[in-house]
Amino acid sequence: MNPQEDEQLPALDLRLTQENLEDLYEHAPCGYCSCLPDGTLVKLNQTLLGWLGYTREELVASQCLQQLLTVGGRLHYETHCAPLLLLVNQVREISYTLRRKDGSTLPVLMNAVLLRDSDGQPLVVRVTLFDITERRKYEQELIRAKGQAEERREQLARANEQLTLQNGQLTRINAELDSFVYTASHDLRQPIDNMVGLFAELQHTATFHDPEASSMMSMFEGALQQILSTIAGLTEVVQQQRQLEQVPLEVVELQSFAEEIIRSLQPQAAELEATFSLDFSTVPSLRMARPSLHSMLYNLLSNALKYAQPGRKPHIKVNTALQEGMALLRVHDNGRGIDLERHGRELFQLFRRFHPEVVGLGMGLYLVNRLVHQAGGRIEVESIVGQGTTFCIYLPV
Incomplete structure (x- = not known):
């Protein structure tokens, strides 16, 4: 035998078995009402009356259930809910909005059951209403968050499209710059080589009497070599880049x-x-x-x-x-x-x-x-x- 089965359950408080059923109905955490098949209200609990702000006398035998709904809710009840009750005797979890006496509204979730007499004729509709104010706020927050997420997604899509376009433009510009640099360095090399040759010939054939001529010639030769090195460097960078792109x-x-x-x-x-x-x-x-x-x-x-x-x-x-x-x-x-x-x-x-x-x-x-x-x-x-x-x-x- 399981040792837990030997444990004694706590003594039941007998006052819990003496709950007043009428009080349970009147002050339940949800709204209760009963109405005739045409919607005429015949009974409401105190919870529902408190939600609506009406007295019992203002509603019982004076108004229909559908009159407590918004215009859209009333149309839905008469064209969908009432026929469905007659067909299958119940409806479950239908979202409606109640209109309070002061004009404010209350979102609710409705369950309803149609009771019939011994001859099968519709007798009364019992309705249970649950306050879904917090749920509606949560749903609206989700809808708002979804809308913001969708807006951000569209913004990111536009930004990505713009970045793709800019990347394509930069790629094209880089390719054009590489081609320009390669062409310019290639075209410059020939005249610079000619200058180097002319300078070498000048050094062999010309005589300079200025004492500073020798240092100036050295400076000019160094400048020519620097230009040649720069052109060679530009060509090498572009050629190496092009080669590596294909590896x-x-x-x-x-x-x-x-x-x-x-x-x-x-x-x-x-x-x-x-x-x-x-x-x-x-x-x-x-x-x-x-x-x-x-x-x-x-x-x-x-x-x-x-x-x-x-x-x-x-x-x-x-x-x-x-x-x-x-x-x-x-x-x-x-x-x-x-x-x-x-x-x-x-x-x-x-x-x-x-x-x-x-x-x-x-x-x-x-x-x-x-x-x-x-x-x-x-x-x-x-x-x-x-x-x-x-x-x-x-x-x-």
């Missing part, structure tokens, strides 16, 4: 990939006595175009060596992590650092350089930024002048 994605194992890049930088690294720390345990591989990843990592590692702090051996850390649902490729060095407060907005602009004493064209970070965005990622930079720089590249997993 398929593949899974790249980062450990061996990074080690291969470091070996290619070994002469420079050995001269500086640089050391590297690699940790790809969290994200051991990335799925992207191998040449793009090579260009990104090569530029960052070579820059870490190029901009090493004088008098300090470079130590470069490369690792991965998972953040915000994306793969994070982090490259940290202990080099010269960048004044981000001063140069932060220009950091990824083409031909922008922040350490004039170091030889370079200012294309590396520009290309890295373009490749990161092309891969669907973003790049963030942390740097302290004299202490080092950290590049954080977020890429899709």
Whole structure:
């Protein structure tokens, strides 16, 4: 036998068995009324009278149930509810709005049962009404929230359409700019080469008696070489971008990939006595175009060596992590650092350089930024002048 069955139930308070049925009817938490088949009211409980604000004498045998409803509710009751009662003897959970004596309204949910006499003739309709004011407020709030959500969805759809249009325009503009840069650099190269040839001939054949001529010639030659380097850089950036756009994605194992890049930088690294720390345990591989990843990592590692702090051996850390649902490729060095407060907005602009004493064209970070965005990622930079720089590249997993 279940031990719980041996437990004695608490003694029943006999006063609960002596409830007054009339009182239960009059003060029930819902409205009760009875009416004739044509709707004439014959009985209402005190709860319903309290809701409506009428006295019993004002309603009994004086008004019909449908007269207590709004115009729309009355039409529905007469064309739908009353015929359905005659057909199936009951209706359930029909929403109506009652009109109070003071003109205000009360939303209710109605259940009704039709009782018949011994001959089967309709005798009386018993009606139960539930106050659904709070439910109606909740429903209206849901409708309002749904309307707001729909409005926001439409706004987002319009914004997305606008962004798609703008993205298409930017893509077209970028393509046109790339074509312009490539064409301009190609067309400029021939006249510049001609100038270089003419200048070389001038150096061999002309004699200058001005003592400052030699330094001026050197300055002119340097300017020509700078123009040639800029044109070559522009051409290289556009060509590399076009080539990378056509390379398929593949899974790249980062450990061996990074080690291969470091070996290619070994002469420079050995001269500086640089050391590297690699940790790809969290994200051991990335799925992207191998040449793009090579260009990104090569530029960052070579820059870490190029901009090493004088008098300090470079130590470069490369690792991965998972953040915000994306793969994070982090490259940290202990080099010269960048004044981000001063140069932060220009950091990824083409031909922008922040350490004039170091030889370079200012294309590396520009290309890295373009490749990161092309891969669907973003790049963030942390740097302290004299202490080092950290590049954080977020890429899709």
